Each structure stands twice: as structure tokens, then as C-alpha cells.
Amino acid sequence: xxxxxxxxxxxxxxxxxxxxxxxxxxxxxxxxxxxxxxxxxxxxxxxxxxxxxxxxxxxxxxxxxxxxxxxxxxxxxxxxxxxxxxxxxxxxxxxxxxxxxxxxxxxxxxxxxxxxxxxxxxxxxxxxxxxxxxxxxxxxxxxxxxxxxxxxxx
Amino acid sequence: xxxxxxxxxxxxxxxxxxxxxxxxxxxxxxxxxxxxxxxxxxxxxxxxxxxxxxxxxxxxxxxxxxxxxxxxxxxxxxxxxxxxxxxxxxxxxxxxxxxxxxxxxxxxxxxxxxxxxxxxxxxxxxxxxxxxxxxxxxxxxxxxxxxxxxxxxxxxxxxxxxxxxxxxxxxxxxxxxxxxxxxxxxxx
Numbered sequence: 540x541x542x543x544x545x546x547x548x549x550x551x552x553x554x555x556x557x558x559x560x561x562x563x564x565x566x567x568x569x570x571x572x573x574x575x576x577x578x579x580x581x582x583x584x585x586x587x588x589x590x591x592x593x594x595x596x597x598x599x600x601x602x603x604x605x606x607x608x609x610x611x612x613x614x615x616x617x618x619x620x621x622x623x624x625x626x627x628x629x630x631x632x633x634x635x636x637x638x639x640x641x642x643x644x645x646x647x648x649x650x651x652x653x654x655x656x657x658x659x660x661x662x663x664x665x666x667x668x669x670x671x672x673x674x675x676x677x678x679x680x681x682x683x684x685x686x687x688x689x690x691x692x693x
Numbered sequence: 694x695x696x697x698x699x700x701x702x703x704x705x706x707x708x709x710x711x712x713x714x715x716x717x718x719x720x721x722x723x724x725x726x727x728x729x730x731x732x733x734x735x736x737x738x739x740x741x742x743x744x745x746x747x748x749x750x751x752x753x754x755x756x757x758x759x760x761x762x763x764x765x766x767x768x769x770x771x772x773x774x775x776x777x778x779x780x781x782x783x784x785x786x787x788x789x790x791x792x793x794x795x796x797x798x799x800x801x802x803x804x805x806x807x808x809x810x811x812x813x814x815x816x817x818x819x820x821x822x823x824x825x826x827x828x829x830x831x832x833x834x835x836x837x838x839x840x841x842x843x844x845x846x847x848x849x850x851x852x853x854x855x856x857x858x859x860x861x862x863x864x865x866x867x868x869x870x871x872x873x874x875x876x877x878x879x880x881x
Contacts, residue, residue, distance in 0.1 A: 548846055552862050566866055573869025576876065577841045580822050583815045587726040591740050592718055595747050599714045602751050 699763060706754045718747060721764070725771055728842035732775050732835070734823050746774055768843025769853055772835065825875040833868040840865060 549570065553563050699720075705713035725746060729739035749770065757766055826834055832854065839845050839853070847865070851858040 545846070548848065549862070552847060552858060556859070569870045569873075570866055573837075573865075573873055574841070576869075576873055577837075580819060581727060581841070583819055584727040584730065585736075586723045587740070587743060591726075591743065592722055595718060595722075595744050596711075596715050598744060598748055599718075599751065600711050602748060603709055603711050603714075 700759055703754065703757060703759070703763060706750075707757070709751075714747065714750070717750075721767060724842055725767070728768065728771060728838060729775060731823070731826060731838050731842070733779075734827065738778070742771070742775055742778055745778070746771055749774060762844075765843060765845050765849055768839060768845065769849075771843070772839050772853065776835075821876060821879045822872075825872055825879065828875060829868055829871060833864050833871075836861060836864045837868045837872070 546567075549567060553566065556563075558566070702713045702716050706717060722743065726739055726743050729742040730736060733739055733742065750767075753770060757763065826838075829837070836850055836854065840847075840850060845853065847858050847861045850856075850861040850865075854861065856864075
């Protein structure tokens, strides 16, 4: 009953040991003799009685018949599946939002977009917004002047 | 045992088919029983452990991956079960000798032994072996029995007991050598 490929594995391990060939042979002989001894006793070992096997089979059948007995196993499978499904739904929703996002105003669309934006604003908000736009434009002018001066001096 | 048939039966077990479990019980029950008997030294414990193992297998078998050898996997589950069983009961296995009366033991042996004289000799030898196994250190005994009945390789033993593979081989060598020495001492 010793494991398959036992001799091969035994020799591979012994290859790594620094043992003399004589000692190596002795180890292999000892192990084989021990295996033979256990084999001899294995043949004489009592077998399980039929009524024990029948009782075990009854318990297995009873467990299989009760759906609750397999519930933990199902839960184990269902839980990752539910998590995966939820992750897919969230991913699809995010992609959908990204695809349908409002496009950035281009030069052509800027004016209508601005008008649409300003339509919902109160007068005070509009003033503040115009001030900010004016500030941006002023910054642009300052930047452009600085650029021209830099080019002229170079 | 044909590996294709075994794989098919395991898949059926994983689907919860009762007949497939019955087949596994017929195939592996005797070796597992012998392993539990040698580990515990008690027929009552061996019977309890075999029952518990198959009930546990109902849930555990879904975790079995077909790339591993089933018998090795099964015996590793059995070894863990036996260890938990004795730990929970707060005692070491009664490996010194078989429990129960002599008549019952010889009745078991009658199934394999042809004559009453041989029955007696076999029974005495089995008792001797059980006593000698009880004299080995616990881990050494477990390693020897798991290798012998479960067919675990030295590498698998090393993984199971979390020891280097060289130590696993050394334990097997020392244990088997001691087993033979003690048996021959008892015979003289």
C-alpha cells in the first residue's frame, strides 16, 4: 500500500543527502522492510461491518434529503455570484453615464450653452458669473501681452 | 481503481447524488476504517470517525479539485478529523490495544483467516502491532499510518504536517525501523 512513485521520490530526496552509498541502501532497505510488515498486517485488519456501512449510508441519505444540510454550500456559491452581478451592474451604469455625459461646449456650441446655463441663474448669480468670465478674459489678455513682450525682447 | 470512473463518481457526489456516495463508501470505507482503527486503537472510535467523515464529506467534497489525487485528499481530511476528534475529547488515542473482547475480534478475523490456529496467531500479531504503534511518538505514528493507508508521498506528508520533506523521510525511516525492532523483540 505504499505510495506510487515512492522509490523515485525516495531516491530524489536521498540524492540531496550526503550519505554514503552503503547508508543509503540501508535506509531504503529499512523503509521497504517496514512497508512489508505493515502490508502484512493490513491484510489481517478487520473490515467495517456491513451494518456500519448501512448506517453511514442512511445518514448520508438523510442529510441529502434535508435541503438545509446543503445550504451553507449553496450560500458559499451564491454570495460571490451576487457580488459579481452587483459589480457588473455598477460598471454598466458608470459606462452608460460616461457615454451619455453632456458634451463640452465647443466654439460653436458655447453661446447656446452659455445661454442655457444663464437662463437658470438669479440676477445676483449672473452678475458674479459675468464677473468671473470677465476676470478670465482679463487674465487671458494679460497673458497674451506678457507673451508678446517676451517674444519682442527675445 | 479506474481514474475516469472515480472522477465521474466524485462529480456525481458533488451534485449530491446518494448512489455516488454509496460507491465511495464501498471503495474507500475499508481502508479508512483500518486507518482510524490503527490511529485510535478503538473500534468504537473508528466507527464514529468513519461516520463523521462521510457526513463531513457531503459538504467538503465540493472543495475537492480534480487535479489532486482523491485518495490522498480524502485521507488528509480523515487525519484532520481524527486529530480534532481526540483534541475535542481531551485525550490521546487509546492505541495500546484494541478494545472489546477477544471473541469479537477473532470473529472479525475469521473473515480472512482460514483456520482457528491462524486466527489466534493473527489476533495476537494485531494486538502486538497495536501495542508497538502506541510506543511510537504521536507524530511519527501519524506519519507512518497516513503514508501507509492514505498513500501520501513524502512531499505531501511534509505539507500536511508542516515539516521539511527531509524530516518527513527521516520520521518514516526511524518509525518503521523502530516498529520492526519492537515487533521482533515482542516475538522473542
